Amino acid sequence: MRVARLHELNLPVAEARRLQSELASRVQTGPPLDLDRVRFVAGADVSTGDEMAYATVAVLRFPELEVVEVRGAGAPLSFPYVPGLLAFREIPSVAEALSRIETPVDAVIFDAQGLAHPRRLGLASHLGLFLDVPSVGCAKSRLTGRFEEPDRKKGSATDLVDRGEVVGRVVRTRDGVSPVFVSVGNRIDLQSAVDLVLACCTRYRLPEPTRQAHNAANRLRRAGGNQESLF
DNA sequence: GCGACAG
DNA sequence: ATCTTGTCGC
Numbered sequence: 001m002r003v004a005r006l007h008e009l010n011l012p013v014a015e016a017r018r019l020q021s022e023l024a025s026r027v028q029t030g031p032p033l034d035l036d037r038v039r040f041v042a043g044a045d046v047s048t049g050d051e052m053a054y055a056t057v058a059v060l061r062f063p064e065l066e067v068v069e070v071r072g073a074g075a076p077l078s079f080p081y082v083p084g085l086l087a088f089r090e091i092p093s094v095a096e097a098l099s100r101i102e103t104p105v106d107a108v109i110f111d112a113q114g115l116a117h118p119r120r121l122g123l124a125s126h127l128g129l130f131l132d133v134p135s136v137g138c139a140k141s142r143l144t145g146r147f148e149e150p151d152r153k154k155g156s157a158t159d160l161v162d163r164g165e166v167v168g169r170v171v172r173t174r175d176g177v178s179p180v181f182v183s184v185g186n187r188i189d190l191q192s193a194v195d196l197v198l199a200c201c202t203r204y205r206l207p208e209p210t211r212q213a214h215n216a217a218n219r220l221r222r223a224g225g226n227q228e229s230l231f
Numbered sequence: 232g233c234g235a236c237a238g
Numbered sequence: 239a240t241c242t243t244g245t246c247g248c
Contacts (some may be wrong), residue, residue: 046238048239081239083236090238113237122237143237176248181237238239 001042003099004130009088010078016088020121027115027125029184033107033134033192035199038062042105043200043209044098046090047217053077054221055093056230058212059103063199065208070216071100074225083143086112087123094127107134107188107196111210114193116160116168116183118144128186135185136193137168138207142181152176155198169194173201180206 011019041062046055056072073096079089090112098108113122114137122143128135145162147170154175160168160183168183171194182194200207206214216230223229 046239048238081238083238086237111238117237124237137237139237141237142235144235 001098001101001105002132003095006091006095006130009091011088013082013085016085017119020119020126023126023129024120026129027120027184028187029115030189032189033196035192035195038106038196040068040103040105041196041200041209042101042108043111043207043211043213044094044108045111045210045213045217046093047221048077049221051077052221052225053090053093054217054225055090055097056213056216056220057094057097057101058209058216059101059105060209060212062106065200065202067212069101069103070212070230071097072216072220072227072230073097073100074220084118087121087126090123091127095130098131105133107136108185109136109138109197109200109207109209110185111138111140111214113137113139113143113181114168114183114185116143116145116162116181120167122183124183124185131186134188136188136196137181137183137185138197138210139181140206150179157194166190171197173198173205173207177205
């Protein structure tokens with residue numbers, strides 16, 4: 001898939017934050033995504049080692065959720081993990097893995113936040129700005145914002161509010177499991193993002209594309225970057 | 232100054 | 239995220 005030319009990512013922390021605030025104004029909330037016309041959904045995730053990051057992207061046919069393509073890429077880790085600046089650490093490897101995808105995907109789900117970020121530019125929104133398809137943020141834990149615990153039943157959800165704005169939804173993807181944090185990445189509205197995530201969670205807490213990518217990323221790292229481990 | 236803090 | 243055995247719950 002097409003990934004636009006990235007800008008410099010190896011920046012001083014203060015400048016990285018300043019850049020996020022600038023880019024945030026470019027994020028597009030909406031339009032709604034018609035799930036009836038979605039054929040392929042991709043999930044992206046990263047597994048980190050000592051000095052290397054291994055990213056993988058898994059493409060699944062929708063709504064069947066069967067894996068049709070898995071691609072990966074490794075990149076040296078040059079940026080430390082700083083809450084709020086995850087994109088600067090993981091984008092190099094993820095962008096490369098995404099560019100290797102040949103299937104025409106209709107949406108990408110990232111294992112990170114989108115607008116539910118202190119400067120409204122989580123990895124899903126940041127990298128989403130360089131993609132021509134909708135992107136969704138689906139994180140396992142909260143970065144910012146306040147919320148009330150959703151009911152324990154699958155599908156229950158509550159607003160994630162930060163500084164007076166609804167920046168995402170706290171969604172129960174399966175009965176009883178801990179909720180996930182869904183937010184707009186880019187080029188999609190919050191409701192569609194939540195619907196897509198729920199449609200991808202038929203057996204587990206995390207959306208199937210994300211799960212597949214996560215497993216593949218671990219294999220890729222254990223294999224030292226050997227692409228054949230993705231099969 | 233003191234907590235909180237995606238992966 | 240990663241390091242790791244057994245163990246509590248459905």
